[in-house]
Amino acid sequence: MAAAGLFMGHLSNYVLFTKTLTAQQFTALTVIMVIARIFDAFNDPVMGNILDVTRTRWGKFKPWIFSGCISTVAVVVVSFTNTLQGWSYVILFGVMYLAFSVTYTMNDISYWGMLPSLTSNADDRNKLMCLTNIMCGVAAFLCGLIVPTFTAGKRVIGGSAVTAYAALAMLFCSLMLVTQSLTLIGVKERPLPAKSAAAGNVSINAIIGVIKGNDQVMWNGILLFLHFIVYMLVATMAPIYLYLSFGYNGALTSIFTTAGMLAASFVIFLFTPISRRFSRKSLVRTGLSISVTGYFLLLLFGSFWPGNLSEYKFYALTGANMLVGLENVFYLILLVNIANCVEYNEYITGNRNEGIIFSVRAFVSKLGMAVGLLLSMLIYLAVGVLGFTNRISEIENAVVRGEILPDAKSELIDAVIREVSAGSANALLCFLSLIPLICLIVAYVIYSKKIILSEEKYDEIVRELTARISPETVETVNA
Numbered sequence: 272m273a274a275a276g277l278f279m280g281h282l283s284n285y286v287l288f289t290k291t292l293t294a295q296q297f298t299a300l301t302v303i304m305v306i307a308r309i310f311d312a313f314n315d316p317v318m319g320n321i322l323d324v325t326r327t328r329w330g331k332f333k334p335w336i337f338s339g340c341i342s343t344v345a346v347v348v349v350s351f352t353n354t355l356q357g358w359s360y361v362i363l364f365g366v367m368y369l370a371f372s373v374t375y376t377m378n379d380i381s382y383w384g385m386l387p388s389l390t391s392n393a394d395d396r397n398k399l400m401c402l403t404n405i406m407c408g409v410a411a412f413l414c415g416l417i418v419p420t421f422t423a424g425k426r427v428i429g430g431s432a433v434t435a436y437a438a439l440a441m442l443f444c445s446l447m448l449v450t451q452s453l454t455l456i457g458v459k460e461r462p463l464p465a466k467s468a469a470a471g472n473v474s475i476n477a478i479i480g481v482i483k484g485n486d487q488v489m490w491n492g493i494l495l496f497l498h499f500i501v502y503m504l505v506a507t508m509a510p511i512y513l514y515l516s517f518g519y520n521g522a523l524t525s526i527f528t529t530a531g532m533l534a535a536s537f538v539i540f541l542f543t544p545i546s547r548r549f550s551r552k553s554l555v556r557t558g559l560s561i562s563v564t565g566y567f568l569l570l571l572f573g574s575f576w577p578g579n580l581s582e583y584k585f586y587a588l589t590g591a592n593m594l595v596g597l598e599n600v601f602y603l604i605l606l607v608n609i610a611n612c613v614e615y616n617e618y619i620t621g622n623r624n625e626g627i628i629f630s631v632r633a634f635v636s637k638l639g640m641a642v643g644l645l646l647s648m649l650i651y652l653a654v655g656v657l658g659f660t661n662r663i664s665e666i667e668n669a670v671v672r673g674e675i676l677p678d679a680k681s682e683l684i685d686a687v688i689r690e691v692s693a694g695s696a697n698a699l700l701c702f703l704s705l706i707p708l709i710c711l712i713v714a715y716v717i718y719s720k721k722i723i724l725s726e727e728k729y730d731e732i733v734r735e736l737t738a739r740i741s742p743e744t745v746e747t748v749n750a
């Protein structure tokens with residue numbers, strides 16, 4: 272997750288601060304990223320269908336986890352260790368970005384698709400989802416803490432962002448190889464059932480049919496789509512806003528990001544006990560309300576904080592970001608809902624289709640991130656961010672070539688940052704706050720009106736499915 276997080280969450284910042292690009296080249300990169308994300312999104316259901324028909328001596332999921340892991344590592348390493356500039360880099364970027372769309376899909380769909388196959392018990396599934404997300408949260412926490420701290424500012428590895436990103440790519444890819452090996456060796460899949468009558472060759476019509484025929488998959492997918500627009504927009508734009516407002520200091524960005532992740536981790540650790548005590552609908556209402564408040568405070572503090580107290584402005588924004596992080600309860604509930612849609616699909620169609628249903632999570636997440644990334648890049652062009660980041664990139668690469676001493680780098684970059692107008696920084700903040708706020712309000716309206724797969728409904732479905740298999744056993748238990 273750390274290696275993929277570096278690629279998906281920090282590649283745009285790597286480009287901004289290590290590559291010198293014209294507006295045309297930056298636009299080309301933006302088009303490549305959006306096309307690749309959309310291709311990736313449509314590739315996910317195909318991978319899910321492939322999973323549904325996969326049968327090997329090593330199981331249904333592990334071969335794809337293994338091959339996806341190895342190929343993803345190769346792509347990430349090349350993406351962060353090259354020294355190309357201009358159109359040559361644009362071409363390499365396009366090849367690597369499209370390759371990542373294929374390699375990580377193989378790994379991600381098969382990994383998450385394995386989860387609902389391990390248990391059908393609601394409490395056990397909540398625990399499993401919670402534990403998996405804790406590990407993902409640890410990886411995201413490490414990314415959010417380590418990457419800004421050691422790629423910008425006084426603690427940069429090797430004296431330049433160029434060398435720092437290369438070193439971190441090697442580190443995170445090594446961790447990915449080790450941790451995924453633990454899954455491959457230590458997790459045992461349940462015995463595979465025979466192929467269902469609906470299984471066959473990969474068919475787009477079959478994929479669309481499963482998704483269209485399951486209204487809860489569709490609506491939960493739309494909600495995940497909104498969540499990932501917000502996620503990508505904030506992850507991409509927040510560091511740039513902080514750099515332009517408070518200086519080229521990765522430590523401040525790490526504090527800001529880590530504070531939000533700590534709040535999100537708090538939700539993960541408490542999710543199992545609070546999900547037993549409160550309904551998912553009430554948790555969604557509470558989590559989204561707090562998060563919307565956080566975005567409103569970000570906008571308020573960033574725009575109207577008194578000038579004579581400006582040294583405390585960063586900490587006020589960080590506190591608001593902690594409220595934003597509590598939205599993670601909404602994401603966890605959507606993951607549980609998607610997992611529960613497997614039984615719902617079996618209830619209404621007779622087929623589980625785990626691979627296709629879990630591919631919806633990856634499908635809409637990548638589609639949502641594509642939209643969030645597109646919005647971010649368009650905002651950068653509109654606000655004029657590229658003019659400042661190109662100058663910083665030239666300084667970073669001059670350090671690698673030995674033309675500028677690392678000690679002199681900070682002073683030169685600070686001079687560039689001082690030229691950024693308050694209006695440009697505030698424009699970034701407005702987009703960073705208002706777009707997520709609107710998305711989350713829309714998400715709550717959809718959840719409250721369209722999601723019917725409550726705890727009670729899911730239990731009813733499981734009892735019905737059990738009765739279909741062994742009516743006599745269910746009658747005995749009920750008696």
